[in-house]
Amino acid sequence: MQTGNVTTPFGRRPMTLALVKRQIAVAEIKSGKSADKWMIFRDVKEARETFKLQPYSIAVLDALLTFYPDKELRQDAQMIVFPSNAQLQVRANGMSGATLRRHLAILVDAGMIVRKDSPNGKRYARKDGAGEIERAFGFDLSPLLARSEEFALAAQKVATDRREFLQAKESLTLCRRDVRKVISAAIEEGAEGDWEAIEAVYLDIVRRIPRTPSASDLANILDEMQLLYGEVINQLDMLGNSEDISTNGAQTERHIQNSKPESINELEPSSRTEQSARPSEISRPKREPIKAFPLGMVLRACTQISDYGPGGQIAGWRELMSAAVVVRSMLGVSPSAYQTACETLGPExxxxxxxxxxxxxxxxxxxxxxxxxxxxxxxxxxxxxxxxLMALMRANAGNERQAG
Structure with a gap:
């Protein structure tokens, strides 16, 4: 069980106010709280860049968790592990001593673990007469339990951002393809207009795509490309050529629809002999969103979810969605599976x-x-x-009648 005492580092390692705050936070873990250590680890690993952790830091954290005997971290349990550096090196795939010490320090600075140093700096445990650990000195894993909800939310955000990035990348690739081919078709078929200037605008947009773009970079470039696409189609509509372009591009579109572009910087061919693509292909039909049920109905059917809301209650959809992310991690549901469900069913x-x-x-x-x-x-x-929901509401009603 955690005592809540603030301990200072052994030797020359400095004490900081941040370390004090972290140890105090560990002492304030909600009574009875528990979580699967490997579910927490998976969330930390998924969101490692959010917390500025390197792959070696994750490997060291993995090794530390193997020394904790139980599957679950529990508020009422002793969560200090005390392996020697030699033991940690073995379980961290033969990592050198200097590298191990550096990444232990990174984990401490990131608030993943807390040092509980003994008077002489050694790691060990003292047992009572019954053989139970009475006091231990080593690395306290309590911060992992204290911040488990934070890690779950961070992992979910990473999964959401990754999916949005891939969707933006795909949309930009499709839009680039359509703009490139429509311009080529217009030039090839001698449509009236300054197509050389329009092509120059297109190439300027493509040149400004960074080598390693962020999601915001893609969104901005996509906006520009879609505006250019709209202008191209409007000009062709005014010339009365849009119908011909749509017809000529049908066979080409069926051929290229199955390809999956691997690189966003893959420039579409600018040959004047290539066939045009249908402008309408940029718009994909979207499924109508599924209507959300009333929040009150959900809470009456699912009474347990309120325990995972802020302060043990749920007052709105935002609180329910945050609680669902915590439950997602607790039940071992991957961030990607939950993100797919959000996109298909709607977040509510x-x-x-x-x-x-x-x-x-x-x-x-x-x-x-x-x-x-x-x-x-x-x-x-x-x-x-x-x-x-109706089945759960009937079951809950039946339980209430039996209890009464």
Whole structure:
């Protein structure tokens, strides 16, 4: 059990106010809180760049967790591990001593672990008469439990950002292809207009794509490319040539639709003999969003989810969605699976589904597999959240009558 004492580092290692605050925060872990250590580790690993952790730092954290005997980190348990540097080096795939010490310091500075140094700086544990650990000196893993919700939310954000980046990259590639081919078709077929100048604008936009673009870079470039595309199509409409271009490009579009561009900087061919593509292909049909059920209905059907909201209660959809991310991590659902559910069902309905999965507890063997199955069924129009909520509401009502 944590005592809440603030300890200072051994030797010449300095004490900082940040270290004091972290140790105080560890002492304030909610009573009875527990979490799977490997689920926490997966979230930290997924969001390692958010916390400025290097791959070697993740390897050292992995090694430290192997010395903790239980699968779950618990607030009422002793969470200090005390391996020697030699033992850690072995479990960190033979990492050198200097590298190990550097990455232990990085983990401390990042607030992932806290040093609990003994009077002589050695790591060891003192046991009582019954053989139980009475006091230990080493590395305290409590910060991982204290910040488990933060790690889960950070991992989910990384998954969301990655998906948005890939979607923006795909959209820009498609838009570039359409603009390139429509301009080429206009020049090839002798359409009226200053197409050389329009092509120069296109090439200028392409040149400004960074070698390693960020999501915001892609969004800005995509906006410019879509504006150019709109201007090109408008000019062709005024000339009465849009119908011809759409017809000539049909066969080419069917051929290239199956290709997957690997690089955003792959320049489309500018040959004047290439066939044109249909301008309409840039717009993809989107499925109508699934209507969200009333929040009150969700909370009546899923009573347990409120425990994971801020202060143990949920007052709005934002709180429910944050609680669902915490539950997602606790149940072992990957960030990518939950992000796909959010995109298919909508964020409110995805959060409601996580609340339903939590409510059903032991009836579901794999929460991640179950969520993916529901998502796939929803994509085919074969899933509705209503029956699930109604069944849980009836079950809760029955339990209340039995208790009464």
């Amino acid at each position: 309905n995805a959060a409601a589904v996580m609340a339903c999965i939590l409510e059903r507890g032991g009836q579901i063997n794999s929460a991640g597999g179950y969520l993916r199955d529901l998502t796939q069924r929803a994509e085919k129009g074969k899933f509705s959240l209503g029956p699930m």
